Amino acid sequence: xxxxxxxxxxxxxxxxxxxxxxxxxGYEVVLPLGVLERLPAxxxxxxLYTELVVREDSWTLFGFDTASERGIFQRLLGASGFGPKLAxxxxxxxxxxxxxxxxxxxxxxxxxxxxxIGRKKAERLILELQDRFQDLAVSExxxxxxxxxxxxxxxxxxxxxxxxxxxxxxxVRTVLAKETLTETASIVRRALQxxxxxxxxxxx
Numbered sequence: 001x002x003x004x005x006x007x008x009x010x011x012x013x014x015x016x017x018x019x020x021x022x023x024x025x026g027y028e029v030v031l032p033l034g035v036l037e038r039l040p041a042x043x044x045x046x047x048l049y050t051e052l053v054v055r056e057d058s059w060t061l062f063g064f065d066t067a068s069e070r071g072i073f074q075r076l077l078g079a080s081g082f083g084p085k086l087a088x089x090x091x092x093x094x095x096x097x098x099x100x101x102x103x104x105x106x107x108x109x110x111x112x113x114x115x116x117i118g119r120k121k122a123e124r125l126i127l128e129l130q131d132r133f134q135d136l137a138v139s140e141x142x143x144x145x146x147x148x149x150x151x152x153x154x155x156x157x158x159x160x161x162x163x164x165x166x167x168x169x170x171x172v173r174t175v176l177a178k179e180t181l182t183e184t185a186s187i188v189r190r191a192l193q194x195x196x197x198x199x200x201x202x203x204x
Contacts, residue, residue, distance in 0.1 A: 002061060005029065006047040009040060014173040017063075019046060029063035030084075033092035033169060037151040037176050038065060053077070053084045060084065069096040071136045079128045081121060089114050092169055095152050100133045113159065115166035151176055154187035163195060171195050 005027055011018035017039065020026045029048060031039075040046055048063035049070040062084060064070040069091065076087035076099075090099050093114045102110040103126055111122035151172050158168035171191040181187050 002027075002050050002052050004048065005050050005061075005063065007045065009042050009044060009046045012036075012039065012042060012177055014170070014177045017046075019048070019063075027061055029061050030088065031063050032069070032088055033151045033155065033173060033176070034095050035063060035065050035069075036173065037182075041180065062088070066096070068136050072096050072099060072133070075129055075132050075136075076125075078132075079125050081124065086114075086116050086121075089116055089165075089169070092173075093152065093155055093165060100136070103129050104133065106130070113165060115164065115169065151187060153184040154191060157184065157188050158191060158195070161192075167195060 005019055005021070007019040007021040007027075009017055010020045010026060015036070016028055016030045017036075018026050018028050029050065031048075035048075048065060049067050050064070051062045051070055051073060053060050053062060062070075062073065064073065073084075073087050073091060076082050076090060077084065090111070094102060094110060098110065101107070106126050108119060108122045108126070111117055111125060112119050117125075154172050155165070155168045158171065159165055163171075168191070171194045172187060174194055175181065175187055175190040179190065181190065
């Protein structure tokens with residue numbers, strides 16, 4: 001079981017990074033959007049809490065910058081019909097704190113705004129997990145070498161503008177993988193340019 005990972009950030013993409021340990025091994029780690037935007041620059045050290053998800057056709061390592069966010073991810077994986085892709089989408093779009101509050105407060109609208117989660121899945125998630133987070137202290141993520149950015153707010157802003165949650169999240173991830181931006185307005189502007197180039201993502 002790989003529970004933590006420390007090393008040098010050597011590569012970053014729209015949803016994953018490569019961390020090279022002091023022993024010279026490079027690990028690919030998939031991250032929620034909020035964790036991605038708080039990363040230090042390439043070449044600097046990073047420490048993550050990790051969860052290894054083993055499937056028949058793949059082994060995927062997921063990374064988080066707090067133990068509580070990893071715990072939320074683990075609880076989400078325990079819900080019927082929720083794999084790592086949906087759990088990651090929830091944490092990327094709503095963030096750990098709002099994800100928990102949405103489940104506890106039966107906020108179906110917030111949960112179903114996430115790509116891949118309709119009303120029925122949101123209701124099932126609430127039914128199964130509403131009372132499963134009392135032992136987790138949901139806290140603000142610790143900062144690495146730069147302040148928390150506005151990636152989550154940018155995703156929500158793009159959804160309000162009419163883009164689908166999946167298109168909005170993909171555009172913001174792409175922007176943050178290329179540029180070090182922290183202001184929501186700047187991220188939204190760059191994401192809009194990305195979406196315009198691809199001419200897609202608007203809701204029907």
